[in-house]
Amino acid sequence: MPAIIEPPPEPGARLAPLWKRLAWFVGIAVASTTVVAIVAYAMRAVLPSY
Amino acid sequence: MDVDALLLSRLQFAFTIAFHIIFPSFTIGLASYLAVLEGMWLVTRNEVFKTLYLFWLKIFAISFGMGVVTGVVLSYELGANWSVFSAVAAPVIGPLFAFEVLTAFFLEASFLGIMLFGWKKVGPGLHFTATVLVAIGTLISAFWIISANSWMQHPTGFATLPNGDLIAVDWFKVVFSPSFSARFAHMTLAAYLTTALVIGAASAWRLLKDADESESRMSLRMAIGMFAIVAPLQLLVGDISGKSVERLQPAKLAAIEAFWDTRTEQPFHIAAWPDRAIAGNRWEISIPKLGSLLTGGSTQAEITGLKAFEPQDRPPVAVVFWAFRLMVGLGLAMIGLGAWGAWLCWRSAPERSRLFLMAAVAMGPAGFVAVIAGWMVAEVGRQPWVIYGVLRTADAASPLLAGQVSLSLLGFLIVYAIIFSVGVLYILRLIAEGPVAGSHEPVDDDRAPGSALAAMPEDPG
Numbered sequence: 001m002p003a004i005i006e007p008p009p010e011p012g013a014r015l016a017p018l019w020k021r022l023a024w025f026v027g028i029a030v031a032s033t034t035v036v037a038i039v040a041y042a043m044r045a046v047l048p049s050y
Numbered sequence: 051m052d053v054d055a056l057l058l059s060r061l062q063f064a065f066t067i068a069f070h071i072i073f074p075s076f077t078i079g080l081a082s083y084l085a086v087l088e089g090m091w092l093v094t095r096n097e098v099f100k101t102l103y104l105f106w107l108k109i110f111a112i113s114f115g116m117g118v119v120t121g122v123v124l125s126y127e128l129g130a131n132w133s134v135f136s137a138v139a140a141p142v143i144g145p146l147f148a149f150e151v152l153t154a155f156f157l158e159a160s161f162l163g164i165m166l167f168g169w170k171k172v173g174p175g176l177h178f179t180a181t182v183l184v185a186i187g188t189l190i191s192a193f194w195i196i197s198a199n200s201w202m203q204h205p206t207g208f209a210t211l212p213n214g215d216l217i218a219v220d221w222f223k224v225v226f227s228p229s230f231s232a233r234f235a236h237m238t239l240a241a242y243l244t245t246a247l248v249i250g251a252a253s254a255w256r257l258l259k260d261a262d263e264s265e266s267r268m269s270l271r272m273a274i275g276m277f278a279i280v281a282p283l284q285l286l287v288g289d290i291s292g293k294s295v296e297r298l299q300p301a302k303l304a305a306i307e308a309f310w311d312t313r314t315e316q317p318f319h320i321a322a323w324p325d326r327a328i329a330g331n332r333w334e335i336s337i338p339k340l341g342s343l344l345t346g347g348s349t350q351a352e353i354t355g356l357k358a359f360e361p362q363d364r365p366p367v368a369v370v371f372w373a374f375r376l377m378v379g380l381g382l383a384m385i386g387l388g389a390w391g392a393w394l395c396w397r398s399a400p401e402r403s404r405l406f407l408m409a410a411v412a413m414g415p416a417g418f419v420a421v422i423a424g425w426m427v428a429e430v431g432r433q434p435w436v437i438y439g440v441l442r443t444a445d446a447a448s449p450l451l452a453g454q455v456s457l458s459l460l461g462f463l464i465v466y467a468i469i470f471s472v473g474v475l476y477i478l479r480l481i482a483e484g485p486v487a488g489s490h491e492p493v494d495d496d497r498a499p500g501s502a503l504a505a506m507p508e509d510p511g
Contacts, residue, residue, distance in 0.1 A: 005107060006169045008091075008100060008177070015173045024171040025164060025180070032163035033156055043122070 054452035056444055059131040062459045064429075066123050068422050069466055073117030075421045078192055078238065079245025080110045081158075081185040083272075084165075088181050092174055098268050105265070105485035106249075109477055111166060114158070116473050123462075131455065135436055135446035142208050142218045143198050146225070150194035157187035189238065196237050200230040202437050203428065204298045216440070229298055232291040233428075239284045240424065243384060244417025246276035248481075250387075251414025254407040256484040261401045265485040270391075270400060270410070277388030284381060295431075296345050299438060300354040301363065302431035305370040307341055308334070309355040316341035316353045321375075324367035329357060365433040373426040380420040387413055 009015065016024075084103060091099035125147070128136050136144075164172060164180035172180070207223025208216045218224050250273030256266040296303045303309075308324040308331055309316055318340035323332040339349040346353050356364050387409060394400040401407065432438055436446040 005104065005111075005166050006171070007104060008169045008174055011095075016171075021171065021173045021176055024168055025176045028163045028168050028171070029160040029180075032160045036156060036159045 055450050055455050056447050058452060058455040058459055059447050059450070060443065062131060062455060062462060063124075063127055065459070066120065066127060066462060066466070067425070069470060070117065070120040070124060071421060071425060072418050073113050073120060074188070074191070075237075075241045075244045075418065076248060077110060077113050077117055078188040078241035079243070080106060080113065081181075081188040082242065083245055083249065084110060085178075085181045085185040086272075088178050092178055098265050101265050101485045102269055107165065109480055111162070112473065112477055112480075114162065116469075118155075119469070120466075130458070131448050131450065132436075132446050133448040135441065138214060138441060138446070139216050139437060142205075142216050142224055143201065145218075146194050146198040146201070150191055150198075154187050154191035154194060157190065158184050161187070192237055192241070193234060196234045197225050197227075197230055199428070200227045200233050201225075203227070203233075203432055204229050205437055205440055210440075216437075229291070229294045232287065232294050235287045236284070236291045236424075239280055239287055240417070240421050242276060242280050243284060244421055246273045246280065247384070247413055247415075247417040249273045250277065250391075250410045251412075252481040252484070254410035255482065257401045258404065258407050258411070263484070267399075267401050269485075271395060273410075274388065274391035274395060274400060277384055278392040279388075281381065281384040281388045285385065288378075288381065292345065296353070299432065301356065301359050301365060302370070302427075303345060304354055304356045304358075305365045305367045305431050306374045306427060307345060307353075308367060308371045309341065309353055310357050311355040312352065312358050313355065314342055314350050314352050315339045316345070316355075318344060319371075322371065324371050326361070326364065326367055329361075363434065365431050370427055370431045373423040373430070377420045377423040377427065380416045380423070383413065383416065384420075 015021065084106060087099050087103040087106070090096070091103060161180040161183040164177060165184060168180070169177045201224055204227050205216075206227045207218060207220035209219045210216055249269055253266040253270035253273060256263055257270060260266075292303070292306075295306070305324075307316070308319050308322045310324075310330050315338065317334075317336035317338050319331065320335045320337065322334035322336070324330075325332050342351045342353055343349050345351070356367065390406060390409070391400050394403055394406055434442050434444065436443045
């Protein structure tokens, strides 16, 4: 089973190209922000409007 | 609003914020500790730092989640229980909370994902960047919350409209109110000390069982370094913060020191029983003239006493007086622990002194207690005002009935008792398991490696 908290690459392991690592960096950050935004709007939706 | 409902609303907010503050005061320091651990691993490639990082990252993730959940409740309470405060002060204080969410919480939440799920995907350099950004995010969060609270302690940069609502006329003065810088430094150092005490206690606990565990030996030394440097520094910053209270909130200062009469050569009360009913102390153990020297810088400094204020403008004295002494007493104990640990590091090895290890374990919760005591001094000492000199607490509450607030308070007591107990017990069990090298390698059952569950024994029973 893959690790949930991902450990660092093994010593000597080849890293992916920089563009790919940057894409993951931006992708995970945007996905995380999106999840926060969805939760925030869901909570806002349960507030009564006056 | 009736008096009972007001008291219950105050109790409810005090109860929920006391639970909440435990988590940010831990995660602010822990995020910076994680950044230091990862930076040290990148520079030295010492596996001990990596093992410690992965161990404390799990605890950080759980604590961060509990901090968010307990914090959301507070914003709902501002609307539900303190609607007049929200309506009057929202144009000034609302943007500060919004900036906290936009600049700090989103930063933390976004890059926590990379910390947890992206080390192999983004590589060591970018992962370290994410860890540093999360640590910066926790500090930015503290910045905005302390800014909002400092404005409530000494409001500046605002104007009052004819209908009583407040508007900001100078945002710089709103954000950087006079007591802000000292209070921000005091809170940040308190968070670092709180974290160091927990890490020191966890390390000491492990070392009491196995004095040769390399990860715990390293983390104990790092914690001792923090006690030895930050605890004395906190005493100095606390003194600067106290001096600003003397200048900006003399009634609070008088309550902190149980000064009733305005005079020079104020004594310093080591212990006393202040009683508002007699406008004096029923008994006291004091050092003559030291009170003026500590608070005013000279034995001849005239320090304002509580009788200079109308009875209805005086804060509760006994709570503030004793909470302050609890905070300072624990701070002095932290300085002592740091000096003791530093001496042991210099002379031999702290892990060989069982007495020191037991003291470090006993001091584990001291940071949390000191933080809550400090917040009691700040918040109870500001009474009877919610915005000092502008809006009384009694005028800030929602028009609720005592029965309504009792119901919500009871609900909070039950839910928090369950969630908090489960969460804290779980964190304590993780800490008791300790950092284990290689614990993130695949395991041969259905528990995910690297997850919080995988750190648990296979048969916890």
